[in-house]
Amino acid sequence: MTAPATAPHDHSQPYATIADSYDRLLDWSSRNWDESPRTRVGDFLDTLWAGRDEPVRTVIELCCGTxxxxxxxxxxxxxxxxxxxxxxxxEQARARLGPAVELVRSELPDIPAGAAYDALISVGTGLNYLASPDDFARTLESMARTVRPGGPVVFDLLSVRMLTVDAVEGFAQRPIVEFDDSSFFWTYEHNAAEGYCDLTYTRFQRCPGAADELFTRTRELHRIHLRERELVERLARQAGFTDIAVYDNYAQRPASEETQYEVWTMVAPS
Incomplete structure (x- = not known):
């Protein structure tokens, strides 16, 4: 293999260089780390919303990804x-969903929604990227304004166990993910003092049409913040949410100390 051509490293915008491979990485995570596939998420939401006095018809997703x-x-x-x-x-989401679906580019805690939705979700642990408890609190307050009074809210978080125990072991065992046209090498560092983890993706992308095996290298830093359950529940109550519960990875069972993906459900203030 020849020496790779080097593209500028992007440490400021997660998914700037790997959006086109995100779905394949998600499928890999579902097979290897039990991240919930979208059918399991859909089944969980259908069950949760079934039989409500006010039916759920309109849904907005924060950190919707592809x-x-x-x-x-x-x-x-x-x-x-x-x-x-x-x-x-x-861009990936637009190609998948077509022109009729409303897609907005905005950064939390700002949620520029023009109308209240019946339900709000955030799937894929996007809220772990919020940098501080204050950002998390302000995002919860924005959620409460975006969903109709008494509407359901569902979001997931990587648990503290996942980020401090399971991920360390998982990344050590599987530091490389290989596809036909590219390979990912990732490193993982836990900063206990500051309460965050750094996941760095380095991708080697095969250059199409090259006579030999020429690759382009890109790199992204994903800073993921730990959020203790007690803090999340306290901030949710401060924002006015009620009926707060935590489930284990989109299954109909309460979260435990072994839970990796915490699924938070709650009801917006009336």
Whole structure:
């Protein structure tokens, strides 16, 4: 293999260079780390919302990424909209969902929604990227304004165990993910003092049409913040949410100390 051509490293915008591979990485995570596939997410939401006095018809997703969950919900009959800060991810979502679905580029805690939705979700641990408890609190307050009074809110977070125990072991065992046209090498560092973890993706992308095996290298830094359950619940109550519960990875069972993906459900203030 020849020496790779080097593209500028991007440490400021997660998913700036890997949006086109995100769905494949998500499929890999579902197979290897039990990240919930979108069908499991859809089943969980259908069950949660079934039988409500006020039916759920319109749903907005924060940190919607490539729109895979929005597509799943649209196929189940919901009217959907999405918000994300990454333009490349929204481009993938637009190609998947078509021109009729509202997709907005914005960064939390700002949620520039023009109307209240029946329900709000955030799937894929996007809220772990919020840099401080204050940002998290302000995002919860924005959520409460975006969903109709008494509407359901669902979001997921990587648990503290996942970020401090399981991920360390997982990345040590599987530091390389290989596809036909590219390979990912990732490193993982936990900063206990500051309460965050740095996940660095280095991608080697095969150059199309090259006579030999020439690759382009890009790199992204994803800074993921730990959020203790006690803090999340306290901030949610401060924002006026009620009926707060935590489930284990989109299954109908409460979260435990072994839970990796915490699924938070709550009801917006009336």
């Amino acid at each position: 729109g895979a969950v929005l597509e799943e919900l649209a196929e189940r009959g919901y009217t959907v909209a999405g918000l994300d800060r990454s333009a490349p991810m929204l």
